Amino acid sequence: MSNDKFFLTYNQQMRKLRNDKHIICEGSSHKKILVRAGYFNIVNGYKNPFVSGQDSQGNHFYIAGTSIDQLHYVKKFDDQLRSFLLRYITQVEEEARTLTAYKFDECNDNGSISWYDTNAYSPNRSLQEKMDVISRAYNELSQSRLDYVKFYMDNHAQIPTWIMIKVVNFSTFIDIINVSKTDVSHSLCNLYGLEDKNLQPNVKLLIGCLHWMRKIRNSCAHNERIYCLTRKKNTHERSGRILEKYFQSLSRGYTRDLNQKIFDLIVYFKYFLPRSEYKQFILTLKNMLSDLQSKIHPHAFENIRGQMGIKNLSDLDTLLAIPKDEIVYNKFDK
Template identity: 25%
Template sequence: MDKPFKTYNQQLKILRTRNLNIPNGSKALRILRRENYYNIINGYKDIFLDKGYATDRFKDGTSFDDIYALYSFDRNLRSILLKYILRLESSLKTKIAYRFSEKYPSNFSCFDISNFRSNITSVTNLIAHISNDIKNNVETPRPGTQTSPFSHYLNVHKELPLWVLIKRLSLGETSYFYTALTDDLQLKVLNDIYTEYQQEYGLSPRKSAVINDTSSFSQMVKFVVTFRNLCAHGERMYDYIAKYKGRIPSIQFFFLDPSPRFNSKVVDVVRVLGLFLMKSDYKSLLKELSIEIKSLSDELPQSTMNAVLIKAGFSKNWKSDLMLPRRQLID
């Protein structure tokens, strides 16, 4: 079916015929000019629709401001999570580079296929990705100009340590790199992260919780990559459920006791971040989430707000559910 062009005023007229209350037409026009009808209405209308109609009709009492409030909440949620996912990314990259370079200190060791797992095809693809990153980011030195640290190492030192190269990798490529590591290095990286987590929260050692969980950890990182991409590309996130090959991945929060059920939703991203962040950063994350949830709850009817939280995976007592981990006993 054709979708002919509609002026902003025509867009508002259509919304009114669909039972949407627009208390301030001038304000709505300013928002549409700035944000785009498709992004706001098509992106966030579903939770406000009356399911008793075959065509789009909004529930009685729904306003344009309600939809825009949810749109703004989701945008702010993406911004908050991206900020802390970048800290997760930095921590993971640092530990991978350290452990890999510790075991393989020779120059360009990350290009030696024998330093990875035996899956030749996947490792070859990984090395090809790294090679492309180098080709795309090397600068030719020019008199009187300063090159990036990346180019400096190649041009001056004739080497490219992994701790320099890994900064150029995306989180997705970093996740792939971790999966390609040999078992001993995967475990060392995970132990480094888990040890920091224990120290941050003053937890007693639970070594057995880590030994066999590198597979679950790999899936955790892959899961976060999905949400990082949603954040980076401005996609609707609050009700997103990450699936791989049509299924929710089987992930255990091995660092939490008891382990909450994993539903592959926004709330699970918050829990994963808890493993990586400093205690102060995790507190700040929860505080920022609380502010945004409170702001949205002031705008929406209680029933709609409850539906939003459920879709995001937050329970009624989400604050206590996501509290800092409690002290654990030695196994």
């Protein structure tokens, strides 16, 4: 068993960082960081941006002058980024669920065809697909402990669509959109400007956006590292970057890199957020990045920027400046 598997006191941890890793860690303020964050959370979690190479035994060495403070700054940035993105993801998710429930009932004779009836879904989908999603929705409703779900189960003959859509898991919600009648997915695409090169509703883009939001939201909820989150291109699973119109308006590097990263979410928000809200989102993100840039080594910052999928910080301004139509919510029911 290697030495780093044994229990180490905080003072021993500090000596290990200084002597073995040559990371500056001394004094009460640095010890406080280790006590509050934990060695694994801060060192193993956030050392990678500072790695400058490794020796013949595979041991890392770090950018000269790296300190525990700088690792802590990256952790605090990641914590802030996690909360920041989660706030916007849940906002988009809630709105999309509300709109889907409304359009679902509108497309089914104003709700006279119930969501648990296979006739409420697309005739182009197999009976098995429709039964699977209905069964999952039933199961998730039955396991819910929410007061309003219990109230409807105890006092009504059926659960209304809006409650079902609100309660089911994010992945089940996405599958409901996928198997619903065409008007449901197309109305969402039309509202948010999700169009293909022929200006037709791009359902693939809609589903892809929502799935990447779901992945990031789940990682946020489990307190995982966010800035470096990546989903590699997998042809078999049809995962990876969706080369939509905003990526096409940026540098060619974005169309060559087919892995999904945090920058993909930043792009997707341009569809789902009104212009004023998106502007505020970008400005806040830029401030967060600028603050981090001022506190850590330039090479470490460039590593973090790259792992987020941002080729150049000026691309955030370019993305913001790309014209887009305002979201016209008042015409959703027309």
